[in-house]
Amino acid sequence: MFDFSGTLFRLEENDSWSEHLVDHTGAPLDVHAQAELMRRMTAPVGRTVEMDEAGIHAWENRDRDPALHRRAYLDVLSKSGVPDPVRATALYDLLIDPNQWVPYPDTGEVLKTLSENGIRTAVLSNIAFDIRPAFADRGWDTWVDEFVLSFEVGAVKPEAAIFEYALAQLDVDADRTLMVGDSDVADGAARDVGCAFALVQPLPTTERPHALLDAVRKFDLL
Incomplete structure (x- = not known):
């Protein structure tokens, strides 16, 4: 039996990510911020940002329910240097695209x-x-x-x-x-x-x- 993320496959950014990896001013995130963002998006266990009660519920149940998964990761993205909801949504869509x-x-x-x-x-x-x-x-x-x-x-x-x-x-x-x-x-x-x-x-x-x-x-x- 094989795990998927970090075992058989890995989520790795490419050129299609660059336009979305920017901060609230539109400036590109530096390489360290990008690496930390990818870590937070793929961490198998543990919370990676501070969350309120509703956020904790979504995070802890994200892998049972696609709607909670979306809510949890948009929350992570907004607290990880990508506050623009349009860009965060675009990044989330890359996360759940198997071809990425x-x-x-x-x-x-x-x-x-x-x-x-x-x-x-x-x-x-x-x-x-x-x-x-x-x-x-x-x-x-x-x-x-x-x-x-x-x-x-x-x-x-x-x-x-x-x-x-x-x-x-x-x-x-x-x-x-x-x-x-x-x-x-x-x-x-x-x-x-x-x-x-x-x-x-x-x-x-x-x-x-x-x-x-x-x-x-x-x-x-x-």
């Missing part, structure tokens, strides 16, 4: 090899939008047996229910399953239901060429 997500260099190879070796796989993600197009557009969806997305199943990591659902869909026992993810808290909770766990770092895609291959090889899956 960049695969790690070994993602396709790992999924293809596991599939060819008869090992069933699932993409198990806390997310509020459909990520299947990111795989289908590359022809990789044929190598993924199940997509278990929190907003579709009504459970989020680290809750046991989402791991148990994925295991049932794969029809495999936990003690024969490896979870690979970038969060020891969220993804690592798979250990609580009996799975093995491999941690990868959510580095820029150019800086992490073979972590997925290393993870599955360590557990003798390749």
Whole structure:
């Protein structure tokens, strides 16, 4: 089982982002502000800005409900140097566009090899939008047996229910399953239901060429 964000794919800005990455005066955000903004938009756990009670509710339930997801991230953007609601909305739309997500260099190879070796796989993600197009557009969806997305199943990591659902869909026992993810808290909770766990770092895609291959090889899956 693989996490999506920071594990198989990473959200990385490109030229289409530049017109929206500006502050309240219209000046471009500096490289450090941009990096922090991307971190806040992709952090798997924990609140990244101060929030009121309604904001906390939206943040804590963002991956169960697309409407709350939108509200939560527009709040984060407005408090992270992008106060203009038009620009914040444009950035949010990039966040939920599967085509904006960049695969790690070994993602396709790992999924293809596991599939060819008869090992069933699932993409198990806390997310509020459909990520299947990111795989289908590359022809990789044929190598993924199940997509278990929190907003579709009504459970989020680290809750046991989402791991148990994925295991049932794969029809495999936990003690024969490896979870690979970038969060020891969220993804690592798979250990609580009996799975093995491999941690990868959510580095820029150019800086992490073979972590997925290393993870599955360590557990003798390749």
